[in-house]
Amino acid sequence: MKAIVYTQHGGTGVLTLAEWPVPEPGAGEVRVRVRVSGVNPTDWKTRQGLTAVGELAEQVPNQDGSGVIDAVGEGVSPARVGERVWLWLAAFGRPHGGTAQEYVLLPERNAVVLPGDASYELGAALGVPALTAHRCLTVADGGPARLAPGTLEGRTVLVAGGAGAVGNAAIQLARWAGATVVTTVSGARKAELAKAAGAHHVVNYRDEDAAQQIRELVPDGVGIVVEVSPAVNAGLDVAVAAPNAVVAFYANNGGDAITLPVRASMAPNLRWQGVLLYTVPDDAVANGIADVSAAVAEGALRVGEEAGLPLHRYPLDRTGEAHAAVEGNTVGKVLVEVSAD
Structure with a gap:
């Protein structure tokens, strides 16, 4: 062979x-x-x-x-x-x-x-992208440990880098689970892909008023952030976070060190949660495997241009x-x- x-x-x-x-x-x-x-x-x-x-x-x-x-x-x-x-x-x-x-x-x-x-x-x-996205979507305080239709109903998710593989999976899984999904991208082409994946709202993170745009779209703030570039986006994440929100970061694109505004993170009890699939607890991985498979079976996870x-x-x-x-x-x-x- x-x-x-x-x-x-x-x-x-x-x-x-x-x-x-x-x-x-x-x-x-x-x-x-x-x-x-x-x-x-x-x-x-x-x-x-x-x-x-x-x-x-x-x-x-x-x-x-x-x-x-x-x-x-x-x-x-x-x-x-x-x-x-x-x-x-x-x-x-x-x-x-x-x-x-x-x-x-x-x-x-x-x-x-x-x-x-x-x-x-x-x-x-599937594998790395979908299981990583699942973990990011299931670490919020008071949130579900499993994903299925309705489990994220009433919650708002911000996906940074919605045109990436993990971002795409996060958008599709969050939509399947009933969340309102906002995503940030860097240009028109990526905006088209994020919309194809199912994002309700797309914002160009390079806009000076990106945080304001997100706040206008979701006045109560974002409960879950799926973050690919924490060093770059920390300020925006804090600015749009709802009380008791979580920023689940799974990569270090743009730098390996974060400068956090301490008081602004303390006031809403904002939590920063690292995610690395290699060390995710076994029970959480098992949940991810089951839920990802269910999403595939229901046609909620797709690939190709038409799926973003x-x-x-x-x-x-x-x-x-x-x-x-x-x-x-x-x-x-x-x-x-x-x-x-």
Whole structure:
């Protein structure tokens, strides 16, 4: 089988195409024939060594993907063979576990049934973005731990960077759960995508009066902020926050240090909540998997231009180009087409 691998940190040139024997699943594992591999910022950052811990082993990149279970190990029901599945955190703690290969072995928990006739492209776009968005939407004081139609009814959500993959998932999940969704973007093209995803209101964060615009749209303030650039947007977030709001930040775009207005954060009991999928508690991850799957089954999570998330496809032997596209902030979802039916 073909696999993309790297043995040292660096640019896309460290990625090479290898030929390996097809592996056999061990106890508690499933083997998935990968159809589509999804690329996220965490994948190129790990390749670069920006998030690395300890010694680097021979590593297959990419956390997310989709495919079909074609073999199972001891302790796994044989009925799972043939299941169409979406994959999450495939490479985390598993050097040969990434999805940029034709066959991958995973703990069966990391291979989730892909509902109905959902596409493999959608399956490969879930994982990191959708589970991160779910966590951001379920950490508010007094808010729901689960998402379903009506669970965010009466709440207002601000999604920073609504044209990004996590932002897109957050808009769609929040709309599905009944929230009023405001999003900030940097231009007309991204505004179109955020509206296609389902945002009720779109504001250009570069406008000097962006906070005022948001306050006019939602006079009572925003209860949940899904934040990609806390260092840049801290002032705006504080200005639009409702009492007892939470700012759930999942990335450090624009800088790694935040200057917070202390009194302005204290008065509304504003909470700043970090979100990193790798360390989210197991029960919260389980809730996210169940709710994301339910949203897919109900048609509430979609991909493609019409859903505000254009798709960019690369073959397996051009995985380096796919990584470069994500690193270069390509708007939309970058996918690697690993194998066909």
